[in-house]
Amino acid sequence: MKHLIIILLSFISVNVFSQKIHLFNGKDLNNWYSDVPAKDKDSTLRKSFIIRNGLLVSMGTPEGHLISKSKYSNYKLEVEYRFAGKPGNCGVLVHASTPRALYGMFPKSIEVQMMHENAGDFWCIVEDIQVLDMETRRGPKENWGITEGKERRIKNLTDNSEKPLGEWNKMVIECKGDRIKVWVNGDLVNDGFSSTAQKGQIALQAEGAEVEFRKVDLTPLK
Template sequence: MKATLLLSVLFFTFFFNTNAQERSLFNGKDLTGWHIDVPAMDKDPNLRNPFIIRNGLLVSLGEPQGHLITDAVHENYRIEIQYRFAGKPGNCGLLLHASTPRALYGMFPKSIESQMMHKNAGDFWCIVENIEVENMEKRRGPKENWGTVDGKERRIKNLTDDSEKPLGEWNTMIVECLNDHIKVWVNGDMVNHGFHCTAQKGHIALQAEGAEVEFRKVALTPIKKLTE
């Protein structure tokens, strides 16, 4: 009885402390705490910024393509984003452990992507970083094709086919980055679990990748290392 009570108290304490530490990365007013990297704006700085605030929402307009990147570097955290494709379905992504800018195709920073593309949410994409999963050859293809750069098999398919909400409804993606593990949930379903990640900290980025996406929540909760 005492042991059960103690476990309950410890769980409640952990739960309370974890939730008390959650903080929004988006203030609903402007892009404070973020910076953009949009290659096309190098040649024409008058191009429209693809990341805007509209009706209290953070919106990725999709074009011109690029990334919205946190100023801060983050390590060992849980991030929750609530997003939807309000119009046409398309592509977008949440980049984790982002570092060297424009490391791939002159566009994508070195990172691990948690895919948000409609009907593919939760796929991993390796962008000059690598991560492993169970059943790698089934989910990534023949081993000889694996890699993290152009021409290599960089996609690792998620575990489910029906975790996303219908087009226009809000989805919740939660990603936990802890030590060299990354776990992804979409609307409560665990859709991916990677390990032996080649990076354990970095910036967080959202993409403008051709489709308009609305975000109503982008919140981060620090978590302690397993060894602590």
């Protein structure tokens, strides 16, 4: 009987631990708060993030971030998104911490780029990460950095992984220890290691273009 109880408790523990968390529930933004610097001076500006027809929508402007209330480490994040109109810029930030750490706008984090035709690039925002072939993908080493004016972009591994405009893209970000892997529509598009951050909040950007999200799900990893 004791062995059966231990087995049952282990089974329950595994299932609870691996349970998917719907960061976006299709109804509201209760798991998030927004940080939009322009609203400090003008609180009447429109909301940068709304719910529309069951979708989470980044309106693009005023620019800012939608930030998770909770912090996470060791997880798989699944994001399904599409540009609602004209293509443009957006991103998912992982291991986010200090707000407005860069250009008075971006929280300290590692950004996984969603910009049209550049999905899967890493951008270092007062945090750093390494990849293979760093100089090929980041430029001359003397220009590397994590603050204003430095070479913070690390190019992704593939071309043509994104779906045509108007179609839904699936981005999967796996954060485990100091490693971050990114897939776009099933293609491995980035694989970073030695990340200077291993835990933090998750943020979605409003950065000029309207983007719709129908899924933002997080699954804890062992």
